[in-house]
Amino acid sequence: MFPREITAMLIKTLTDRLSAADITPQEVYLNRRQFMAGSAGLLLPVSAIAALPAAKSPLSTSEKPNSRDDITGYNNYYEFGTGKDEPALYAQRLKTRPWTVTVDGEVTRARTFDIDSLLKMKLQERIYRLRCVEGWSMVIPWIGFPLADLLKQVQPTSRARYVAFETALRPGEMPGVARRVLDWPYREGLRIDEAMHPLTILAVGLYGEVLPKQNGAPVRLVVPWKYGFKSIKSISRIHLLEKQPPTSWNMAAPNEYGFYSNVNPAVDHPRWSQATERRIGEFFKRKTLPFNGYGEQVAGLYRGMDLRRNF
Amino acid sequence: MASTVTLAKPLALHWQQPGPRLFATIKGLLFLLCLLPLAQLLWHALLGHAVNPIEDLTRGLGTWTLRFLLITLCVSPLRALGAPGWLLRLRRMLGLYAFFYACLHLLTYLWLDQFFDWGAIVRDIVKRPFITVGMLAFLLLLPLAITSTDGWIRRLKRNWGKLHRLVYVIAPLGVLHYLWLVKRDLQSPLIYAAILAVLLLWRLWRYLRPTLAARVK
Ligand code: HEM
Secondary structure, rough: OHHHHHHHHHHHHHHHHHHHOOOHHHHHHHHHHHHHHHHHOOOOOOOHHHHHHOOOOOOOOOOOOHHHHHHHHHHOOOHHOOOOOOHHHHHHHOOOOOOOOEEEEOOOOOOOEHHHHOOOOEEEEEEEEEEOOOEEEEEEEEEEHHHHHHHHHHHHOOOOOEEEEEEEOOOOOOOOOOOOOOOOOOOOEEEHHHHHHOOEEEEEEOOEEEEOHHHHOHHHHHHHHEEEHHHHOOEEEEEEOOOOOHHHHHOOOOOOOOOOOOOOOOOOEOEEOOOOOEEEEOOOOEOHHHHHHHHHHHHHOOOOOOOOOOO | HHHHHHHOOOOOHHOOOOOOOHHHHHHHHHHHHHHHHHHHHHHHOOOOOOOOHOOOOHHHHHEEEEEEEEHHHHHHHHOOOOOHHHHHHHHHHHHHHHHHHHHHHHHHHHHHHHHOOOOHHHHHHHHHHHHHHHHHHHHHHHHHHOOOOOOHHHHHOHHHHHHOOOOOHHHHHHHHHHHHOOOOOOOHHHHHHHHHHHHHHHHHHHHHHHHHHHOOO
């Protein structure tokens, strides 16, 4: 084990160094993509190279986004493995077309949306902070639309108090689901007012292009004031209901991951502190902000609630 | 010096009883080999394009601490399986490397994770079982590292061996530390736990064998 491991390490290090020379700044990369789209557009499927036009949004942060390499090379997406580098390696197998999202339950017009119709929604760029429950954070330029825009189309009934989300389950394409690390399919949930909040979006793109697979293609939730695991990836079903739905991490460890999971520096995870975070790319740690810095917009949703108990 | 006139000596004998020069070479090579993981970790963290280099460094050093503890525990079983006797004379270095990687692992925690905020560190040790257990393992390594010199071996006589059985406590604490820190996927800590179990059960079996054999008679 010992010498072989070292050999493997040396080889990996060398190949890492070699591919480091390939790193392209984002702009060069985008131009190259556009060039490819222009010159070879007839040969390549449009979805693979499509640049997504999107309006700027006043809800974006002015902080500097992390690089595309950071955002696409360090992911938690257990369906493709529990290592941070595994989604980038294995998610490419996921077939994101054809793809549909069924929205049903407590709605008057249940509907199945095709991914193409979602890509035709009015898209905005939303540059958001993302804070992972593990104590790191990034700034990510998503492209998407408010979840409310979609929910209004299905007309929630008065009994719709919660929204449940489900990730597609594709054992043939998702090597990670062979082991029951979590109770598949991955499930998440929001209260209806959280779901309708203007900050809550469905993202279909990143850095001006369609969403990379390791980031939850073709469509994922982004709720920037909650820990990252609430922002469920590769959504296949959205179900509106009266009762609070079960959610994956909460089922796995109820004392560690609450239903709300709002970013809260005052409530530690039982096994680590949530008071600080490391912004990817920075040496020193930062203080974590309540609601990940979105308190002004969202604190009102929780007025009168004990957020220590409803963590 | 025997080893300078060794041309006639058969290769197998070199392997079984290397001369002092050959042994020094083996030891020197092993010394360098044990530094390779550190070199790789530093290279990766400082020059590679890791997304979260500090996490990789802390974890890598923790992993290698545990690996060196297990490698050290492999020496006796290997000897029993017929490995040459000089292997035992390399065990001290392997154990000290476990301590060396533990020190660096602890340093990355104190510095790059906590930035020497001693209040937060003490709270962490008290509050978080995985840190408590890691710290305990580290503190128990200290007396072993201190008494690893020839002088202490002589002074402690039989008690030296007894003291160094502490490693049978330290290694399980290291595995427990790992089990308690992972979020959900227990696969890799369980692999280390299984290897450790084999190494410890082999010792238990060897220890109990004479008694068991006597009972059967
Ligand atoms: C003999 C002593 C120790 C051993 C064998 C050990 C081993 C390990 C191992 C195997 C890991 C996990 C690596 C991975 O995830 O790949 C780890 C992580 C870690 N250890 Fe230790 N450790 C020891 C002592 C300590 C001490 C004294 C501290 C701090 C007081 C500490 C703090 C940590 C931290 C903070 C992590 C990273 C946790 C994370 O990234 O979530 N360890 N250690």
